[in-house]
Amino acid sequence: MSVISIDNLTKRYGARRGVESINLEVGRGAIFGFLGPNGAGKTTTIRVLLGFLRASAGSARILGADCWSQSPRIKRDVGYLPGDLRLYSWITLRSSMALSGTIRRRDVMKAGLVLAERFSLDPDLIVRKMSRGTRQKLGIILALAHEPKLLILDEPTSGLDPLMQDELARILRERAAAGTTVFFSSHTLGEVETLCDRVAIVRAGRIVADEAIQSLRSRAQRTVTLLFVDAGRAAAASPPGFLRILERSGRLWRGELHGEANGLLQWASSQELEDITIGSPDLESIFRSFYLTDDVATDAANGAGMGAGEQNHQPGGGGAA
C-alpha cells in the first residue's frame, strides 16, 4: 500500500488556480522530493494532504485514509513542518514536547531531547527569544519526535545553517532506512539531488515530471570540453551527432554530450586532442528546464520531461507523471 496516494487532485481558490489533476504515489521508506517554483502548488498539495484544504476534485489518501474526512486519525502517523512556520511564542522545546506528548498520548520528551542535542538546541529557550533558524529546528523536532510513519516537510532546510542541513539530511536518511516515508518540498536542487530517491516537479499547478533521481540523472546531459592541439585541427574536425557543440573558440570546443561517454571516447581517440573533460550529469539544467519552459507540452517535446497530457499514475516513478 502506498503511504501517499493522490488521485486526480484539483484544488481551486475561486477563479485562482491551486493545483490541477495531480497524481502521485509515494511508497514506504521513500525520500520523495517535491520541487517547483514559488506559487507552483507545492504548499497547496501539502495542505490538502494535511486536511487543511478541501480538494475541489479528486482525492488524497495517506496510509489508505482520506486526507479530509479522516484528517485527525491520519495525523497520529504524520509529522508535519509547515513552510511558513509560526510557533506559539510562549513555548520551549521542553514545554512543546510535554504538550505534544499529552495530545499524542505518548511520551515524546526523551526523543525530543535527543533531537535537541543533535540540533544543538537549548530545550528551555522560549520561542520569542529564538532566531529564525532556531525556530526552524524546533519545528523540525516537533515533526520528528513522535517517530511518525510519514514526514511531510515543507522547505525544511529554510533558515538552517549548512551544518544543521547536513544533520537534518542524516536524520532523514536514518528515518527512511527505518521505514519512515519522507515527503518534502524544496527549492534547493542540490539537497534534492543528494537526498531523494525520487522527485516530482510541479509547475503552474501541474506535475510536469515524476521520476527516480537515477532516471533523471541518466537523461541528464554532460558538459564536454575538448582542447585540440591547434586551431587548424579544431576547425577541420567535425563533431559526432551525439555531441552538441555550444561554443567554438580557437582550439577549444565546449558542448553537451547526448549519449554514452564511450562513444565520445572512441571518437576522441581519432582526433588530435591535447585534453578532454567530461563533466558530471547536470541535473540542475533539467530542473531548470522544467521551471522555465512556458508550455508544459514543450517540455515533453524537448525530451526534458513529461507533458501534462501524459501525466498519469506511475507508482515508482516510471517516467511520466
Next chain:
Amino acid sequence: MMQGFRGLLSKAVRETWIMVAVGSLAVMLFATLLSYVLPQFREGLTDFIVQVPFLQRMISSMMGIDVSDGLTVQMILAVLWTHPVMLATIWAVEVVLCTRFPAGEVDRGTIEVLLGWPVSRRLVFWVETFVWWAAGACIVLFLIGGYSIGVSVLSAGERPAAGTVAQAAVNLLCLYGAVGGAAFLVSALSDRRGRAFAVMFGILIVSYLINFVAGIWDPARSIAFLSIMDYYKPADIFRTGGLAWSDPAVLLAIAAATWTAAMEIGARRSIATT
C-alpha cells in the same frame, strides 16, 4: 479524545488565564465601586431625574424600565448590570476568547502547528467553548463578589435578595452566550482576527444603540426586538424580583444557533494561513 482535550485545554488556559484574571478583577472592582457609590446618591439622583424628563428617558432606556417615579435602591443597583463600561469589559474579554479559533490561529499563523497535531477542528471548538464558558462563569462570579462587597454596607432590607441577583446573573450569562456564539460564528467566517473583532463590536454597538434609541424614540420601538439587549433586563428583575424566562430562552437560542453554525462552518471550510 480526552487526552487531546486535556492537551488543548492546557494550551488554551496557558494563553488566556491572565486576560481572564485581569478582566474578572476589573469587573469586580467596578462592581464594588458602583454598588457602593450608587445607593449613596440615590436621593439626589432621583430628584434630578424627576426634574429632567430627557435624562429620565435616557436612564429608562439604558436600564430598560420606567424610572419616572424615581429610583429605589434595588433599581439603582441594577445600573451596574447594564452599565456600558461593565458590558464593554465583559464583551472585550469574551470576543477575544471566542475569536481565538479559527480566526486568531490563522491570523497569527499558528493554525498549521495546531492542526498538525492529531486533533479535529470540532475538538478545538469544544475546548475553546469550555474556556469561554469557564471564563464567563469566572467573570460573573467576580461581578457578584464585587457587588456583594459593595452592597454589604446597606441594611438587610435594602439589599436585593440572593435569588434576584442569581436571576440577573443568569440573564447576564445568557447574554454572554448570545454574544459569544455570534463571535464564534464571525470568527469561523474570517481569517483575520482584527476583522472579526471589528465586526463583532460593530454588531454590539448597533445592538446597544437600537435598544437605547427604541427607549427614547417611539418609532424605533418596532425594531427593538432585533437587538440582543432587548432580551437582557436586569433592572426588571431587580424591580419585580422575577425573570421573564422568554428573554433568556431567546438569548440561549441565539447562542445555540450561532455556535452550532460556527462549529459546522469551522469544521468544513478550507483553512490556510495564506
